[in-house]
Amino acid sequence: MPEQRLVLASNNAGKIRELGDLLAPMHFLVEAQGDLGVPEAEEPAVTFVENALIKARNAASHTGLPALADDSGLAVDALDGAPGVQSARYAGDGASDADNVRHLLDAMAGIPEAGRSAQFHCVLVYLRHALDPTPIICHGVWAGRILTEPRGEGGFGYDPVFWVPGKDCSAAELARSEKSRISHRGKALEGLLGSLRGRATL
Numbered sequence: 001m002p003e004q005r006l007v008l009a010s011n012n013a014g015k016i017r018e019l020g021d022l023l024a025p026m027h028f029l030v031e032a033q034g035d036l037g038v039p040e041a042e043e044p045a046v047t048f049v050e051n052a053l054i055k056a057r058n059a060a061s062h063t064g065l066p067a068l069a070d071d072s073g074l075a076v077d078a079l080d081g082a083p084g085v086q087s088a089r090y091a092g093d094g095a096s097d098a099d100n101v102r103h104l105l106d107a108m109a110g111i112p113e114a115g116r117s118a119q120f121h122c123v124l125v126y127l128r129h130a131l132d133p134t135p136i137i138c139h140g141v142w143a144g145r146i147l148t149e150p151r152g153e154g155g156f157g158y159d160p161v162f163w164v165p166g167k168d169c170s171a172a173e174l175a176r177s178e179k180s181r182i183s184h185r186g187k188a189l190e191g192l193l194g195s196l197r198g199r200a201t202l
């Protein structure tokens with residue numbers, strides 16, 4: 001089968017790595033939007049699904065290619081779901097992963113272990129073209145707990161402070177393949193690939 005080009009509507013190197021791994025067995029030639037000159041989209045919405053649609057449509061309209069976007073983040077129960085869709089800019093515009101992690105640990109100072117439950121969410125949107133009226137939309141959730149100090153060198157974002165129950169380590173201490181098997185992103189992509197396989201045309 002010939003390879004179908006697909007633009008990944010993300011500028012996050014960690015996501016691009018993980019999505020690339022997971023898409024490798026499919027007949028896609030995956031290209032990151034940054035390599036195709038796609039300008040970054042604003043993410044003005046209050047839901048992951050709306051932001052993911054905006055990012056996918058932006059990439060599809062600038063390239064004329066099918067596009068896959070990922071809008072994701074961390075929801076902490078003790079913070080009423082924050083940082084949520086603000087996860088990437090929790091410590092302010094242009095914040096680094098380390099800045100955001102520190103801001104989160106400060107916001108949760110003094111909260112005991114039993115009150116530190118949290119979930120990662122990932123919404124993936126696949127558009128065949130910018131005006132595709134039937135996007136594929138998949139949502140994956142990963143439940144865990146927020147540590148009091150970072151642990152591990154792998155992954156990205158909030159992985160060093162996300163404790164994975166059942167694995168007894170942080171998400172940053174998991175092998176990349178193991179994280180992808182159980183993560184919010186891995187689960188969302190599993191759903192997406194199932195929907196794509198059921199379609200006559202990609």
Ligand SMILES: O=c1nc[nH]c2c1ncn2[C@H]1C[C@H](O)[C@@H](COP(=O)(O)OP(=O)(O)OP(=O)(O)O)O1
Nearest residue numbers: 010011012070071072073074087088156157158159
């Ligand atoms: O598996 C994950 N492990 C750790 N942290 C994670 C993960 N998945 C999302 N996150 C965090 C990173 C960022 O703080 C926010 C996503 O924000 P989000 O706007 O979707 O992505 P982004 O701005 O980094 O890249 P882009 O919009 O170009 O795809 O949630």
Ligand SMILES: [Mg+2]
Nearest residue numbers: 012043071088
């Ligand atoms: Mg973003």
